[in-house]
Amino acid sequence: MHLKTISLQQQDTFNEYPFDLPVIKQLETFQFQKPITIFVGDNGTGKSTLLEGIAAAAESILIGGDNLDSDDSLEQARVLGEALKLSWSIKTKKGFFFRANEFIRYINRLKEMQREAKLTVEEIKHSERNQLEAMPHMRTLHELQQLYGDGLETLSHGESFLTLFQARFKKDGLYILDEPEAPLSPLKQLSLISLIKEMLNENGQFIIATHSPILMALPDADIYLIEDGKLQPKAYDELEHVQLTRDFLNDPMRFLRHL
């Protein structure tokens, strides 16, 4: 465990986003008790906002390796981050903040980088230019290959996501994951659970917002439901996400005939 508590410092005004959100207004101090903390809640309850604020305050890097300052869409997150006070057992700089949309942009950027490097190497090979000019591009290709294997170009978003996670997980990291299930099939969500379990043995800490009943079942996680602006500890079986999914799968028609 790295991050122990987050506290919201006194604000002058609570009538503007993000401070107007009930979950932020009522935050006071929240204590992380276990290496995996899962935030659950209906759409719009503020899970992403909360995670973004924590990521900003923790100075997390984005999955692409940039810091949060480089992303305009995270401006309010930075404001919230400044209002949050964090306490650590040992502060870590390792880990990352993951958001599905940003990840897809990042994967596309990597693929583009690889494509361009390949093209440039080919061009130089078949030209009169000094062949040493190809070196930096070959280095890029080599580095991408080392990190992500041979398949980066052809992997789907879901496949590259897991490859990338595997490549990026480092010992002692703090991982803040906002709906990591987004590109993943149920089977791949199980692979993600297995990866997360491995990282727990490497002293990883995970803070996850999810709608996935599969990820909510991560063993030994603390689950908090955001409801009426409060963060309420819940057992897996008490969660509406789980109950509703279970009931639906048991008898889809029971639900569908009423829609």
Ligand SMILES: Nc1ncnc2c1ncn2[C@@H]1O[C@H](COP(=O)(O)OP(=O)(O)OP(=O)(O)O)[C@@H](O)[C@H]1O
């Ligand atoms: N930049 C913004 N400016 C103003 N309001 C915002 C901004 N970003 C989010 N909100 C509002 O804050 C509320 C909480 O949004 P947030 O994305 O944190 O919820 P969420 O629980 O993650 O939702 P979901 O499960 O749908 O992803 C929503 O009502 C949203 O419209």
